[in-house]
Amino acid sequence: MSFNDADVNSMDVVSVDSFGSGCYPLGEIVTSRLVDYREVGGDPQLAPGSVSIVEVADPFVSRWPLQDQQRYETLEVAADDLARARRAGGLWQRKPGGAYTEHDGTLTAKTDSQWGDPVASSYWLKELGSDAMAAWMRLIPSARALLHLADPWGDESVVDVDGGTVRVDDAARLGWSMSIDAIGIRSRAAVMADLVARRAVQVGSPGGAGLRWLSVACGTALPAFQAACAAGIAPDMLLIDIDRDALGMAVSLAGSVGFAGRLSTKRTNIFRRSSMDELHRELLVSGGLVKMIDMLGIFEYTGPNLGVDPVGFLQSVWECLAPGGYLVTGQMRADRPRPDFTTGVVQWPYVELRTPDEFMAIIEAAGIDRNRVELHLPEDGVYMIAGITK
Ligand SMILES: C[S@@+](CC[C@H](N)C(=O)[O-])C[C@H]1O[C@@H](n2cnc3c(N)ncnc32)[C@H](O)[C@@H]1O
Structure with missing residues (x-):
């Protein structure tokens, strides 16, 4: 059953007009090198299942x-x-x-x-x-x-x-x-696309048809579309975001960037526990929990300074994932280059930067087995990306 068949009034089902008009340019993974967690300054007690340093060739x-x-x-x-x-x-x-x-x-x-x-x-x-x-x-x-x-x-x-x-x-x-920052945003999208391409068959049906995918804080959903496109799959994707404009842009963008799946949108406040519980219930009655979740560019907006409990938030998202499903999320690194450029010069709002240990501690506190986490660190040093199998 797709989201489209669901008797869920609060979700808007949209049609994507043009299919397969070519993938949006995406960086290429040149090398991915497994390293010891200590090499990235981590405490072995918090080590994820694997850590990789990734070289990405930027297309621009x-x-x-x-x-x-x-x-x-x-x-x-x-x-x-x-x-x-x-x-x-x-x-x-x-x-x-x-x-x-x-x-x-x-x-x-x-x-x-x-x-x-x-x-x-x-x-x-x-x-x-x-x-x-x-x-x-x-x-x-x-x-x-x-x-x-x-x-x-x-x-x-x-x-x-x-x-x-x-x-x-x-x-x-x-x-x-x-x-x-732009290089980091593109490399995290390239890493996510690579992870999705490698997991899609495992978690879904061939070609990704009917693969239920939740894009959390989707924004324009471009990275999610790029990942689906690069993986050559046509999933059944539900986009959630608080911003109506972003959801509208995502819908207009889908066809033109080659997204060939089915699309639904839901405007929701993901930081409100009751809204996430409602989403969880809606998923259960509309065909089940999802098999794929992407959640990039939002974890930095959690933490005590921002009044959002990162552990509770992660748990609420994790609950929407079916056993055997795959979550891709990311976090800006505390040791990233030029941190005052982003917040000072470009005047991006306050974001919570974290070390790999801080990120892993939140994941573990959310009840997720750290051995199920693959941590990927692009060489530009801006973000870390976690792929987690449930
Ligand atoms: C930096 S953008 C990331 C978008 C996309 N995931 C990407 O990587 O391109 C952050 C998104 O989070 C959304 N957002 C922020 N707070 C939110 C909230 N409380 N509930 C739902 N969405 C939220 C914003 O509207 C924005 O689209």
């Missing part, structure tokens, strides 16, 4: 001549240094606070700049000289902003927060291609 960095790559990297490092020095001097702080705001009963991403260091931001924007990048910054932290990072050539213009359009220039494309 190599489009730029070496001198442009170096020019941009020098600028980003300088902006990060400036923001760090100013933070050390007490001129700004990484201030925990919600990235989303409730108005008219709707929770939407905050769009005005209220995080970060305005001086370091202005320096970076001025040196880059891009109106498109300035308009893009105002989209943060909405899922829409991530699309430009996923494919810097994907759009001719940035649709800004007021609905106006700003033509994408080369400088913005260079920044979206070369920024360490």
